[in-house]
Amino acid sequence: MGKCTESTGNPKHLRFQSMVPNGQLKEQFVYYVYMMKNLSDLHPSLREAMVSTPVFLDLLLYFWHAQTAEGDPFVLFTDRKPREECLVVHLFKTFLQLEKEVKPSVTILDRALDGGFCDAWSLVEGAALRAKLCSLNITTLNSNYPENRLVNRCLYLTSLIDICNIFLEHPQFHPITFFEARCFDAFVELNYNIVAHMSPIVSEYWLLELSGECLEQQSSILTMAVNSDYAPIWHVQNIIKGGLLHALFHILRKIDSSKVDHAINNVLRILTAYAIYPKVARQLQVHFNGPIPHQMRCGLAIQQLCGRTWTGFKTCVDFFTKIIQSTRWVRDELSICDNLHHHENFEPRDRFKSKTCAGCTSVAYCSSLCQKDWKLFHCYECKTARAGYLDLKEFRKQYRHRYRASHLALTIAVYQKNWHWVESETRNIIDGPTARHNVITARLPDPLPEGSDRRFEAIVRRHAGDRSSRLVEGMFLLGREQVWVLAAIKPVVYLM
Structure with a gap:
């Protein structure tokens, strides 16, 4: 399939280098899907051992990295049939289903991490991949799907949230790993897609539960990073660039802010604190000169909906936007x-x-x-x-x-x-x-x-x-x- 190289802890280095043509890769990938489909016939202990090893996660990461340079990483596996689920997504969903079947009191990924089967970097990188796959699953939803099918898809996202909770509680976890593996950016995009694409279809209860839990995790990770012995100034800059403000805007617009008030306040407090840095302030300025102000033309209604949280943050950012130009010469x-x-x-x-x-x-x-x-x-x-x-x-x-x-x-x-x-x-x-x-x-x-x-x-x-x-x-x-x-x-x- 390919040559495995040591993880360097740097997202710029691929963990796998392709040594065979794409056609052979696809054949091996289809064969692996076939094996996963028939795992139900195996003994539970064998299924657990197979899912616990990093082979499956590495395979997904390999296909993710291998196709990124060619644009849409899923084009190869869709065969241009919009209604047919791509193999990557199918394999991802199969893995989540197996994971649900074989996890008793201790989750499989936690057991794999403790047993030394895979390192924390692989797991975090895998979480970023899963967030990307969930985003793809959400954005390709058909509005004619019945709500019970959407609820099933929401359960996959809930499983993803459970997996990430392992990272937050595990002693090997470091919040900076989440930023360097672009996992936080993937979660921001996922949260945005949940609110932007699922709100017309899914009930407000599901929307609130999913988006609220995602936002709580973002808030926890961001707080841990700020309180660690490492100032992530450029990470905060990348978070803003990655769309956190857009996600917050949609959450504030479509969800009663009082229900996720603590998490939103925490994220906004950190952003305004770091806005004192010139690069972060300029990034805020760019985003508030972008799509958000055009969507905020109905400012009064949004302020009434969001209350003091959004108004206070908007006032602070407006202040930075007005003075940043005038302070350059100073x-x-x-x-x-x-x-x-x-x-x-x-x-x-x-x-x-x-x-x-x-x-x-x-x-x-x-x-x-x-x-x-x-x-x-x-x-x-x-x-x-x-x-x-x-x-x-x-x-x-x-x-x-x-x-x-x-x-x-x-x-x-x-x-x-x-x-x-x-x-x-x-x-x-x-x-x-x-x-x-x-x-x-x-x-x-x-x-x-x-x-x-x-x-x-x-x-x-x-x-x-x-x-x-x-x-x-x-x-x-x-x-x-x-x-x-x-x-x-x-x-x-x-x-x-």
Whole structure:
């Protein structure tokens, strides 16, 4: 059939390389289907052993990868007969049926994983394949099918959800595997197809059960990834690109949001938290300039249906969309200076780029003159700050200078669009919708890191009597770390 290669843990490497013509592959595939059809005549223990081995899963993965380059991976097996089920789907359904027959208290896949028959990567990659097959099954439904036949198809999806629950609970599971194997994207597409294609046919009860469970799993996986020691910024970007917003939109439009309120709120909270990153914000902007706004022309009705969940999220994304263009030049030209005695009217010399402390990378200076702050002040706090930097580096999370410049630019934009200030002892804190919702700026909920207290107090004392400048606190999510930015902003300088 083909040559099996070791799994590299990378979706870009195929697990199988074709060594025989497609015609022979199809013959072997048909023969395997025939064997699976006649498995009912075998002893139950033999059926269980056959399904427990990774051979079947590997075969499906092989055909999936082998045909992806040619477009529709199922064209070879449909013989251009739209009403005839393709062999891949039939084999997939046969496997699910066998799986249901032979799983007592412990599921087969769980037993296979514990027994070392196949690794976690193969199982997750297989889950992505099954989600794709379910999507195909749903999108090719005929509206004339009786509802009981659709219910049977829904049971296959329920089996898929049960399988994925194994991954979430298994000690070998890591949430990043779901993203790297494109399994999360497949689930997003599946959820979208459930709501978009099945709502006119299936009763609201089935629709709610299936879509709600899928969304709960997406929420759980996304939360686990965010809370792990790995910040999936590019994964969040791919999730948005893969259609999560579209899926959420259809769910909010066709299902009472209160029934899946917790999962939706959790997904939206994570998306808005990561929207502070320029690439994620731009991805949000692209999608809200795409099909969704055209479908949202009836905005009032959608807001009434979805309630505060959708309205709050839409407000946050609209805010990012409006300011992202205006902050580009600020991010490029802004010079961050952490010198406690930096003068507001001081202009750095030409050709001088902001320099970040090499020891801790947590402070930056705009000129050689301001860099003298290291000897006067920063050398006392550098050691503590460096410990925090090394912790981030160990977990492959680094708060780069361009992130900080981008965050400060966004903070400046917030300041200019929210002119109302709230006096709090010696601090001036922004007040506005974004501040109240804790999305962009907020009061610091936790104590300042050790070593930052003196710098914070010194900056506050310096600006306590200066009514022309304001202090702004910014809180940003970096994995599960909260990054704090304190900016002294003079509105006359940064007006747009």
